[in-house]
Amino acid sequence: MGRWVSDAPGRLRAAALELFSECGYEGTTVADVAARAGLSERTFFRHFADKREVLFDGSRALEREIVAAIATAGPGPSLGVALGGIAAGARVLEVAVGHERARRRARLVASSDELREREQMKMAELSDAVTRALAARGCASGEAGIAAGVAVVTFQAAFAAWTGGDGEAGLAEELSRAVGALATLAAGVRPREES
Template sequence: MGRWEPNTEQRFLVAAIELFGEIGFERTTVAAIAQRAGLTARTFFRYFDDKREVLFKGSEQLQQTMVEALARAPLDAAPLEAIGAALATAGEFFNDERRPFARIRYAVVAANPELHERELIKMATLSGALAQALRARGVEEPDASLAAEAGIAVFRIAFAQWVSEAETRGYGEIAVESLARLRKLTAR
């Protein structure tokens, strides 16, 4: 088994998600992931604390990308417009190349209560970061938290749509459309 081969982390990610899809999360072991990747379990632990981490890799990067997009929104943008900028930028993160991985990940997380709980914590953390970015723009409470939570609701609904088998549109397009629908609903 090659230990210092290129793309080690990506090889682990691909191997893990393939196994999660084939035999399920619970039945997949780190040893099986390492074997599928052509690497060692010891090397796996240089990149991930455990097999759950494979599913949450990139969360910090996504959060940073969204917070930066919100901060770059025009200063006169309403809070939901700034949230819209963050959601649209998430579309760059959730590209067509990531969709197959995201579909399996979505199913695995939904089927496992422990992973689902972790996903909810991730969403709460993202909401807090977006609310903080809105406060830094001068949006006061409770408006900053309301806008951030609404953005997370849109994020989750758009993501569920994006990973559905029949969906072909990009995540950013779906998210922006979903935010527009929310605005219509609240204007009634």
């Protein structure tokens, strides 16, 4: 095995998904994952902080994509800008991960409390990042937090529909459905000034 191995993180991710699916998350060690990938445990820990993280490191790339789209968006209402950022991130995620891998990963996360906690935490961190990105555009802090939270909830609904479905509808399509549902729901909440 050469010292420089191309795409070690990608191989470790694929090996982890395979082994966790075959033997369960709890029943698999970092050593098992590294061995399956033909790499050392040390290489694993050079790329991932712990066993859980190998399933979650894509969330950082998603966050960067969303934040960049928000920072460079034209003027518009905060929630619309946040949802536009989410849509940009979803497009990249859909291509990078693909339906089959996303579906297997979602099943795995649902099977373990520990993984579900990490997933929720990642979504909370994404929401914080979107809040900061909106605030940097001048959105008032109370509004920014709510707009970010609502946008992330909409993303989660679309992601769940995508990974829970047969892949016929893509993530982008599920997101546009979720935004449609949000718009319908939002019509039921009236601004205080109007009441």
